[in-house]
Amino acid sequence: MHPLAGLLNPDDVITDPAAMAPYLIDWRGRFTGAAAAVMRPRTTEAVATILRWATQTGTPIVPQGGNTGLSGGATPDASGRAVVLSLEHLDRIRAVDPVGNTLIAEAGCILTTVQEAAASAGRQFPVSLGSEGSCRIGGLVATNAGGINVIRHGMTRDLVLGLEYVTAAGEIVRGPKRLRKNNAGYDLRHLLVGSEGTLAVITAAALRIVRPPPARGSALAALASPDDALRLLSALREAVGEEILAFELMCAAEMDLVRARFPQARYPFAHPHAWYVFTEIGGESEGTVSARLEATLGDAIEAGTVVNAVIAASEAQARAIWYLRFAVSEANRLAGPTASHDVSVATEDVPALIARVTARLGAEFTAARPLFVGHVGDGNIHVNVLFPDTDALAAQGAAVNAAVYALACDLGGSISAEHGIGRLKPVTFARIADPAELRLMRQIKQAFDPAGILNPGAVFAAPDTSFPS
Incomplete structure (x- = not known):
C-alpha cells in the first residue's frame, strides 16, 4: 500500500500498472514514463498533504491536467520515482459573476465546462482550441495556452485575474482573488502562468470572462x-x-x-x-x-x-x-513520423519564416515535407515536418529541429509560442536563452522549489533527464 493511501480516498491512489498507463504517456505518444503512483486529490488541502509528503521524502511530483499537452511537460521520466498528481477531481466551478465579468474554476475543470458556465451567465471565456473537450484549466494556465482567439483576447495569461496554488512545501496560497487592480507587491501569478508545474501546483483560477458579440x-x-x-x-x-x-x-x-x-x-x-x-x-x-x-x-x-x-x-x-x-492536430498525429515546431515571429515576418523554412528544408532535407498552420494574426506558426518513416525522423529530426529553431530565432522569434518547453525542448531552450534571463529563471525555480521536486526535467535541462530534446 502506498504511504499516502490512508490520507486520500483509496480510489484516488492508483498503483496498478494498467490503470496508471494512460497517465504515463503524452497525447502525441512521443514520451512514455513510469511512476510510483498516480494521486488524484479532491481538495486543495489534499494537494497540500501530498506536497508536504513529497518534500519530506524527496519524491518528484508531476502535475497533470487533461494530459493534452504537446511538449511532454505532464509526463514523468522513466525512473519510476515520480508521482503523477492528477488534478482531474478538482473540477468545480466555484463562482460566476456576470457583473464583474469573472469566473472561478478549479484546476480540473474541462475547458468546455468553463465555456458553458460562462455562457449560462451570458458571457464567454474566450480561449478556444482543438482539445477544449478534454484539456483542463490548470493545464491551460500552467502552459499559458493560446488558441484561435489570441488575436482578440490574448493568451491565457491575459485572462487570469488570480490564482490559488500550493507551494512545494505544502503551503496553500489562498484565493483566487478576482481583482482587476492589485498593486500590492510582486504579482506572483504571472510567474506561475506558463511555469509548467515547476514552481507550484495551481488548484484554482479566477478568470476574466467577456460579453460575446451578438x-x-x-x-x-x-x-x-x-x-x-x-x-x-x-x-x-x-x-x-x-x-x-x-x-x-x-x-x-x-x-x-x-x-x-x-x-x-x-x-x-x-x-x-x-x-x-x-x-x-x-x-x-x-x-x-x-x-x-x-x-x-x-x-x-x-x-x-x-x-x-x-x-x-x-x-x-x-x-x-x-x-x-x-x-x-489529430490529422498530424495520424500522419506518421513528424517533427513539430511551435514557433513565433513578429506578424510581419511570418511570410519570411515560411519562405526560409521551405528553402532550407528543401535544400538540406529532401525527404522532409514541411507543413504550415497557425495563428498568423499573432505571429504563431506551427511548422510540422513529415518524414517518410521513423528511420528518417531518427536520422534527421534533430537537425531539422535545429534548423527551424535557428530560422525563427534569426527573425527575433521564439521556439515556443504556446505549447511550452516541457520535456521536448529544455536543451534547446538552454542553448538559445539569454544567459542572464536563464540564470534568473533558475534562481526563481530554486526560491519556489528548493528541493527540486516539482516537475524535474521540465523546462530546465538536467544531467539525468530521461528524454532527449
Whole structure:
C-alpha cells in the first residue's frame, strides 16, 4: 500500500500498472514514463498533504491536467520515482459573476465546462482550441495556452485575474482573488502562468470572462501566398477594427492531409488552393457582420489578394469551416513520423519564416515535407515536418529541429509560442536563452522549489533527464 493511501480516498491512489498507463504517456505518444503512483486529490488541502509528503521524502511530483499537452511537460521520466498528481477531481466551478465579468474554476475543470458556465451567465471565456473537450484549466494556465482567439483576447495569461496554488512545501496560497487592480507587491501569478508545474501546483483560477458579440461571421478564403494573408488581415482590420476574433493560416499540404484523414469534412471549394485563411469577426448584428465580410472579401478578390472565398450562411456552415482547422492536430498525429515546431515571429515576418523554412528544408532535407498552420494574426506558426518513416525522423529530426529553431530565432522569434518547453525542448531552450534571463529563471525555480521536486526535467535541462530534446 502506498504511504499516502490512508490520507486520500483509496480510489484516488492508483498503483496498478494498467490503470496508471494512460497517465504515463503524452497525447502525441512521443514520451512514455513510469511512476510510483498516480494521486488524484479532491481538495486543495489534499494537494497540500501530498506536497508536504513529497518534500519530506524527496519524491518528484508531476502535475497533470487533461494530459493534452504537446511538449511532454505532464509526463514523468522513466525512473519510476515520480508521482503523477492528477488534478482531474478538482473540477468545480466555484463562482460566476456576470457583473464583474469573472469566473472561478478549479484546476480540473474541462475547458468546455468553463465555456458553458460562462455562457449560462451570458458571457464567454474566450480561449478556444482543438482539445477544449478534454484539456483542463490548470493545464491551460500552467502552459499559458493560446488558441484561435489570441488575436482578440490574448493568451491565457491575459485572462487570469488570480490564482490559488500550493507551494512545494505544502503551503496553500489562498484565493483566487478576482481583482482587476492589485498593486500590492510582486504579482506572483504571472510567474506561475506558463511555469509548467515547476514552481507550484495551481488548484484554482479566477478568470476574466467577456460579453460575446451578438453576432459572428466566419469565412474561409483561398489565397496564393502568406503575403496575401497579411494583406487580407490589414484589410479586415481597417474594416472591423478590433472585432477580428480569429485569423488562421493553413497551407495546401496541411489541408490535403486533413481532407485525407477526415473524408467526412466538407471542403467548400471546387478545386484545391495554395493557402487558406480561416477568419471570424464579431458585430452587433448578423446583417452588419455579413456585410462587412462580404465587402472586405469582395474587395480583396477584386484586388487579387484573395482567389476565392466562402462565407458561412449558418452556424452549421461555420462549424464545418472550423472543423477543417481544428482537425489539424489529430490529422498530424495520424500522419506518421513528424517533427513539430511551435514557433513565433513578429506578424510581419511570418511570410519570411515560411519562405526560409521551405528553402532550407528543401535544400538540406529532401525527404522532409514541411507543413504550415497557425495563428498568423499573432505571429504563431506551427511548422510540422513529415518524414517518410521513423528511420528518417531518427536520422534527421534533430537537425531539422535545429534548423527551424535557428530560422525563427534569426527573425527575433521564439521556439515556443504556446505549447511550452516541457520535456521536448529544455536543451534547446538552454542553448538559445539569454544567459542572464536563464540564470534568473533558475534562481526563481530554486526560491519556489528548493528541493527540486516539482516537475524535474521540465523546462530546465538536467544531467539525468530521461528524454532527449
